[in-house]
Amino acid sequence: MAFGGKIPFRTEWGEEEVNYGQIAANCGKLAPMTKTASAKKRSAGSAGQAESASPRARILVLQGPNLNMLGVREPAVYGHTTLADIHRVMEDRARASGAQLESFQSNHEGELIDRIQAAYTEGIDFIIINPAGFGHTSVALRDALAGVAIPFVEVHISNIHAREPFRHQTYLSAIAVGVICGLGPEGYQYALDFALAKLLAR
């Protein structure tokens, strides 16, 4: 049975029909999903904290510019789901699975890059990122993700392929484990399901 169709979707660009069921998986350059010895050492911390005392997996959610306005500005147009709502559900789901989830939003490219570099030092196992507009512009963000080699899924709330041509490509997609777009805020939860399934199977 074919999966996909069109749903009315209220976005900042007005009400439009959005294609769903388009999950563009990038399997060409799979980042390693098993925890390396160096990553285990990093996540154990400088005090030599025992692995068993650590959460089973550590996931970082990164949100790019303007996403702090979700559900806040003009909710009649953009809907009522806020970034805090999305993160709360993700945190609860992660905790229930024995994983730890932290989220970070910034309107500044350098702050997102700093957070990615810190994730390496902290031994973060997986990143879920909506780069927002920076996905279409930032080689530096791609370099940061490639540099830390932490596997990540790229999420877009809208179907970027059904929008203006300049949104059809992102600098991150080619190095992501996978890309989810057009599934609305639930896309983050699907990305989390994937991360938990992979990380907790280790």
Ligand code: CA2
């Ligand atoms: O669909 C997505 O998730 C996007 O990453 C959203 C970005 C856009 O530049 C990408 O092409 C696709 C825009 C985020 C702006 O979010 C706002 C939310 C509420 C009010 C104003 C902006």
